[in-house]
Amino acid sequence: MADLSTSAPTKPGRKGRWARFADSDFFYSFKRSPVAVVSFTVTMLLVLSAVFAPLIAPTNPFDPASLNLMNGFTPPMEPNAFTQESFLMGTDDQGRDVFSTILYGMRISLFVGAAAVLFAMVLGIFLGLVSGYFGGWTETIIMRIADVQLTFPSILVAMLIFGIAKGFTPVEYRDQMAIWVLIIAIGLSDWVQFARVVRGTTLVEKNKDYVAAARLIGRSPWAIMIKHILPNALSPVLVIATISLALAIIAEATLSFLGVGAPPTQPSLGTLIRIGQGFLFSGEWWILFFPACTLLALALSVNLLGDWLRDALNPRLK
Amino acid sequence: MLHRTSALVLTAVLATPAMAEEFQWAGRTDPQTMDPHAVSSAPVLGFLNNVYDGLVRMSKDMKVEPSLAESWEPIGDGEGWRFTLRQGVTFHDGAAFDADDVLFSYERASDESADVRSWFSPVTEVKVVDDFTIEFYTNAPNPLFPASIANWMIMDRGWTEANNAARPDKENGNFATLNVNGTGAFKLEDRQPGLTTTLVPNENWWDEAEHNITRATFTPIQNPATAVAALLSGDVDFVEPVPIQDAARLEASDGVNIIRGIETRTIMLGFAHEADTLKYGANAGDPNPFKDVRVREAVAKAINVDAILQTIWRGSAEAASQLVTPALSGYSAANAARPSYDPDAAKALLADAGYPDGFGFGLKCPNDRYPNDESVCQAITGMLAQVGISAELDAMPVSNYWPELRADNFDMYLLGWSPGGSLDHEHPLRFLASTPNEEKRLGSWNFGGYSNARLDELLPSILSEIDPAARQAMIDEVTALYQSEHAYVPLYTQPLVWGTRDNIELTQRPDNFFILRWVTVN
């Protein structure tokens, strides 16, 4: 990830790239900042445990056959009244092991988040470059579309897409569909800031002489945008991407609270919290507590990381 | 454009500081109209019971008792019913109540634009004998008629026509949508749709008041957690429904009481009986296994209802054996047994039905219609998976749910049924069990298209039989029929859980109507 900021993504360095990276100011300021180190470690830890969930998790909460309803509402570390089984973080209303469900849920949350951000990034970068480079009506139109976009609460976007998708996807894919709807919905409500930043950078970069040099030899606008301007816009994009990853994960949670979330049979962190908040007053605190803490840890560390990146990658703050 | 309409806006009344008998209550949904004939939905009828009266009304234990009619008797051997009306009753605006108002209310309620008109489908003619006597003639003997009009509310002809609300208008609304002129125990003081509705006692009500309320305000609160918080903090005195999982905790916490009861709504699984192929899941397109009674029985046996009651319902719901609850008339005590939980038997049944390795299909389920509907469906999915048939659960908001069901987009579905109107076993028989038949208005909610000739044949006589014993015998027969064929898998009757501050006394009626006149604030 840091490579983007220290070397050209368009042409991988042959030798000494890692050495250069380890020696870069970027890595230096990283080592110097405890917040950055800690948040990076936590993020990595969570991401890995999500990726390797099947290996870590004691049970597979997504397999209905494996669930025993009688295990429902088992408090953490206490044997269940009927089945005598006991669970690290207790179980939820369906008798799912909360710990395993969190691991699997985090997978979905991260996947949705990452995919959504990626989608938003690609879309935003493209529109940003185009509007910034060509200007004129193209720009006006794109920026007004951005307005419309911002007018639409992401929940509406979510439902719109949900509805459309419902219309077109064959019924047997409905379950997976929910996830993709989330991705597109969150992505759609997120591309604008990428577009704005990239446009900003483009407006500056396109007047620089290296662009003139490229135009001089008859480079096509697309080549210039992608090979020349884009690499220079990547640092801010990277920052936004990090921060919107956290936002996307949160947004997913909010959407599922409003009823447009991941299916309860394959709950994401957000869905878990939505389910859990129903038990806030009922005494089964663990159903809400653990997922909420995990989400907090994940989002917070990613946010802190992004925050640090924002300063570290800002050349003018060096 | 904002300015042009601002003139029309009703100015809200400045809420006054709380006093002793000020009563605040919160419910899940706001009654969408104040018009007693426009919509027949529980929230509306339940709420309007406090401001309007019917000819008859339901007592605390769901028995029919006199209201605006002091007495009634059959005409001849079942041509209809004669009602003797109460004298000296006045509407909130002071107008006197008489038979003409009843006639008017009949015309209004049986109008094409009235949702409740099906209550009067058996009625052939209404005769005003004198100012306080009125006769209803029915196409066939109809023992249940008085009970079936318990929620039919009487409006004042003068007031209604003067405000040209003579016909209910649900689409565009009319004066009666926002205003009330009933004979009921309470008067409507202020109505802000979706926000607050304020009632004050009707000091010259014909019946003597049991309550001591000086003003009551109703606020719809969507989010259960918020409602519970409001109750705990004392911001409201009464909340319904209380999420089942919070009941225990609330009972424990001081200042709050929990009132539990069993509702009249039965939750059940329905099958696609007619469909030739499965529509969802792994085996979409294959022949429909649910046509085979053994498969349906297997499903019944595979579901551990006790576990569901134990965990999700925390022991406060009751297992159901048939389409109505024991509390309702026509309950078939003879068929009180329900299929036992027996996964092995279920596997066996599936095996000799030709599905030793089970199959995949789709289970449709609402996620905002009945309490815990979604988690119950999840649990069921798990249990079915344990006997080898894997359900693909598709849970959706009710606004998408009904259209899906009507479009036959299901293999199996979850349904809850509460016999509005008559509160009798015949009601679900008519809507769920009889073969769908448009012009006879039968089986309109029998989505799966279950059909049984004998049942269809018996139904009319059940409806018209006056002798209770004979009637019950027929009901027992059909009950046995649909049970043996596992037309539906009745699961449980969901509990009624209400929460009050501990200084409140009230009565909970099984139909989940909250009757304000039975509330006392201490």
Place this chain on the structure above:
Amino acid sequence: MLSFIIRRLGQSLLVLLVTGLIAFSMFRFIGDPIDNMLGQERTIEDVERLRTQLGLDQPFPVQYYRFLENAVQGNFGVSYRQGRPVSEILLERAPATLELAAVSGLFALGLGIALGVFTAIRRNGIASNFIMSASLIGVSLPTFLIGILLIYLFGVQLRWLPTFGRGDVVDFGWWSTGFLTESGLKSLILPAITLGLYQMTLIMRLVRSEMLEVLRQDYIRFARARGLKDRVVNFRHALKNTLIPVITVMGLQIGGIIAFAIVTETVFNWPGVGLLFINAIQFVDIPVMAAYLMLISVMFVGINLIVDILYVFVDPRLRVDSAGGH
């Protein structure tokens, strides 16, 4: 300047049309209103009758055209659920949302700018680092959860503040305000914080980075070289320049606040348009949803426009000719 405003207005109109179209096209997917409108005992012909009555049997373009036609005359039709003119309902609900938005907006702005400036001036101080990190907690939990937790803490446990609703309101014509009663003000606190928290963090970060940017400018160095006191340099020279870019973002944020009010209002049962909208979705109250979206976009477009004009007035460089040269 004028031509600039005219152009923006034109574009804004376009935005409205598009929003309208999108908004409208999506309703058919949300669900079918009929079942919610008819009771248990409805029959198929009831359904058909109602459908024709509502014009739902018409092809989509026709429906949209009708919608626009009426919308232009300020008529958004009649709510399926309440059977009242939608514009009337919206006017009833708007004050609640606007007051909530205003308060949380001010909260976000005031605190955001203050903290932003502080953290910028004491860039490497412990306090500012703490503030920077701590403020992130606010955006690392979903709004609804924060709201519920606040209710649980201040409403249920401490009993300091009301758990839901708007408290008592006072009416001025069609406008009802909660600012004049104690309960009204109390009820505002929790929702406003819940709604403003995210915006606050965002503005604070923006102000900080912009301020750091400005503090490096020559004219700041020159101001110091002229012997001006730090206070004057920071708050007179730096802050004003900082706020210019912040203004635009602020505009977008207000839009965001109004949109996000949906969640907050649901959690706190706040009687505003957001809650109305959520109910409308559950009930598939198409006219209400359509009108709500139109309202939101009008507000949003309006805000954008105001921001642009404000921009021109704050920054003398733009006054001469607003649409830049080559």
Place this chain on the structure above:
Amino acid sequence: MMSDQLLDIEDLSVTFPTRRGAFIAVRDATLSLSPGEIHGLVGESGAGKSTIGAAVMGLLEGAGHISGGTVHFRGDAISGRDRAAMQALRGKKISMIFQDPLTSLNPLFTVGAQLVETITEHLDLSEADARKRACDLLDRVGIPDPDTRIDQYPHQFSGGMRQRVVIALALCSEPDVIIADEPTTALDVSIQKQILDLIRSLVDEKQVGVILITHDMGVIAETTDTVTVMYMGEVVERGSTAKVLGRPEHEYTKSLIAAVPRPDRKVERFPQISYGGRETRFAIEELARDWPKTEAPDGPLVEARNLKKTFLARGGLLPSMRKYFTAVDDVSFDIRPGEVFGLVGESGSGKSTIARMIAGLYPLDGGEVIFDGKRVSGADAATLEDFRRQIQMIFQDPFSSLNPRHRVDAIVAEPALHLGVIPKNEVDDRVRDLLEKVGLGADAAVKYPHEFSGGQRQRISIARALATQPRFLICDEPTSALDVSIQAQILNILKDLQEFLGLTMLFISHDLPVVRQMCDRVGVLKDGRLVELQATEVLFADPQQSYTRELLRLMPKTDLLSTDGLQAV
């Protein structure tokens, strides 16, 4: 301590701690300033001259601090005073003028506001009196009609006027010392002259002492009484301007002076600066061997016919509301094969625009460009392709002309690869060869631009330009961002390019001395029109147009400068 000195700087050292250890920006610098004296502080970038100014003001950036020595103001030590004390001194006793008038003033406040706040800060005057004084100051620095101008915003002033405002701000409280950090570098020669005269007159009348920090020998020669020459943080020579410039003793000073382009004579080559091992070996002549020999056309290689370019100055909804200004107005000239054709003019005269029009970077609003007999403007793809193979460009800003995210080899190879002038497999060798030849060494190929200095970057640009073996090279102010010694190098390279490779060049510059060194013929531009076109020597000897004469008159005189080591042509 002789207290008749305004400012005494003794053994001053300034240190910036960095992650790679302490960086000593100034080492043991000593200089003094007396009333009525303009003391020049000259040196190339990185010499630490600005750092001294900042150190005196107590405005060192970041963690920089005075690590040794003392600064005395009128006898009392001010080095090591705390913020408050320094702030009291700043602006009141010691003022500073920065390089760029465009960024020195806060755009959001009227100049009046900025003046008044400074005045009231230092003198206790009422708002009204302060404003009165502000008007006088503006008047004093030569701003016409101060009473109305005072309420205008900085952007409503021209560059020169702004610098006058900045000076007025520096004068608010009758300071004893003014530190002027490159006060005229961003300005045109004509303005530069006025500003310098203004400073001079202020010094004479108010007996202030001025430290004039600059890299421009011309400015030093014209304005200063005494001068201090710095190199790499150290003072290498100090004394009266006449002596230091006329009879330099230190090697570095000599080399520096030798590198200065002279307006009054043309030199063959600039002498290689041989101090501190900075001389670089480049070998353009070796490129000549496999350089394609194209027979020169008997006509001109490039013909510009009635070029016209207008820009939108003010947008509007209706065409009628839009305002345009004409950047290039009916300009025509020929460039003969093998010659260096110069275009000279002040900023905004349209010279760069013309360069870009010929290069095909700007569409023409009128006229046409003919290259090697073929019409280029609006030509078919093939012709354009061919044209692009034969033309290349070198830009002014060495920092923005190289893509910071691309590696040097990628940068140099791009034109050759894209235009396919050499087979892929040879590209690498070509690139490394070129980098050798321009004196960077082959290992530069795997580095990134930010690892090079300005001069080195400019050589990378040259390598990129040569990669396609063009016939025509456009140089747009190729050295104006460079130190004088580096400029000498680059100019030498360009001279080689013409001599050994027979490149035809269009040379754009605002710097007449440089033009004289480089060009065979010169066109003088004013407000987008070509006012005079002459053979260089003729033009400098006897200019026909009054404007040209004015330009020549304004050139800083360098008669003081020693002329050792210059071989005239």
